[in-house]
Amino acid sequence: MNTPRPTTGRVKEVTSLTNPIVKDIRLLEKKRHRDETGTFLAEGMKLIIDALDNGWTIRTLVYSKAGKGNDSVEKLAARCLAGGADILIVSEKVLGAIARRDNPQMVMGVFEQRWSRPDAIRPEDGDVWVALDRIRDPGNLGTIIRTVDAVGAKGVVLIGQTTDPFATETVRATMGSIFAVPLARMEENAFVGFAGMWPGMVAGTHLKGAVDYRKPDYASGPVLLVMGNEQAGLTDALAGACNVLIRIPQAGRADSLNLAIATGVSLFEIRRSALTLGEDELGEDEKA
Numbered sequence: 001m002n003t004p005r006p007t008t009g010r011v012k013e014v015t016s017l018t019n020p021i022v023k024d025i026r027l028l029e030k031k032r033h034r035d036e037t038g039t040f041l042a043e044g045m046k047l048i049i050d051a052l053d054n055g056w057t058i059r060t061l062v063y064s065k066a067g068k069g070n071d072s073v074e075k076l077a078a079r080c081l082a083g084g085a086d087i088l089i090v091s092e093k094v095l096g097a098i099a100r101r102d103n104p105q106m107v108m109g110v111f112e113q114r115w116s117r118p119d120a121i122r123p124e125d126g127d128v129w130v131a132l133d134r135i136r137d138p139g140n141l142g143t144i145i146r147t148v149d150a151v152g153a154k155g156v157v158l159i160g161q162t163t164d165p166f167a168t169e170t171v172r173a174t175m176g177s178i179f180a181v182p183l184a185r186m187e188e189n190a191f192v193g194f195a196g197m198w199p200g201m202v203a204g205t206h207l208k209g210a211v212d213y214r215k216p217d218y219a220s221g222p223v224l225l226v227m228g229n230e231q232a233g234l235t236d237a238l239a240g241a242c243n244v245l246i247r248i249p250q251a252g253r254a255d256s257l258n259l260a261i262a263t264g265v266s267l268f269e270i271r272r273s274a275l276t277l278g279e280d281e282l283g284e285d286e287k288a
């Protein structure tokens with residue numbers, strides 16, 4: 001019989017790297033352990049508070065002994081504890097081992113992963129989603145999630161075998177946007193069906209695209225922007241599922257743009273009319 005989870009968490013002080021809870025958290029470095037537990041590690045006070053404010057579930061809050069007596073850390077710990085999370089107060093050595101780097105953040109959290117169900121994606125006019133074909137590089141994925149958040153796009157669909165969005169390196173690169181951007185995943189076949197039902201433009205980016213990326217009228221409905229794999233570009237099946245193939249013109253010797261840069265350039269064009277500086281942010285010469 002499963003022991004019911006206590007309504008408030010427990011507080012533990014740990015100084016040993018061989019402590020089983022510490023060992024378990026350190027294993028989150030491995031995708032297999034993240035998948036099995038459905039959890040991941042995120043670092044930093046502000047990021048953890050934002051995550052909680054956005055309704056994410058924290059299982060364990062870890063902080064260094066140096067945080068004892070610090071008002072904000074203790075307030076955060078009390079909030080997590082009341083929500084049922086465990087609190088682990090650790091030595092600098094243990095904190096560094098969990099973060100796997102020198103000068104780690106004072107506070108870290110083990111969170112439950114969240115995936116959106118593909119059938120729950122209901123695109124409306126003005127919405128933009130980004131689909132990524134077999135993305136491999138954690139830094140690219142983190143940067144793309146951060147950019148999707150920055151332009152106010154709605155979410156990201158991961159197609160086929162991709163790098164894990166909940167890997168610590170990716171989470172770091174998102175700078176907190178992992179908690180703001182819905183993520184869905186689909187195999188290629190399912191995505192082709194999904195794109196076929198999309199009620200607006202499905203724009204694939206392609207080095208052989210015949211349309212300048214600044215030409216389409218992106219404002220006429222929801223846009224699904226489809227990006228190719230870093231090495232191989234889009235598969236033929238995915239290119240065939242798009243109703244326009246756009247290209248960013250280039251000069252110089254580079255064959256192509258980095259995937260995250262190409263995604264950013266395309267997104268800022270697609271969202272151009274939605275992104276404006278507020279009246280109080282404009283320079284004198286830009287004011288009407």
Ligand code: SAM
Nearest residue numbers: 205206227228231233234247248256257259262
């Ligand atoms: N060798 C790959 C190819 O032939 O497609 C290069 C892939 S590129 C590094 C990764 C992805 O970024 C591409 O599949 C495409 O989605 C996007 N991309 C890069 N440069 C682009 C450009 N100039 N125009 C449109 N998309 C571009």
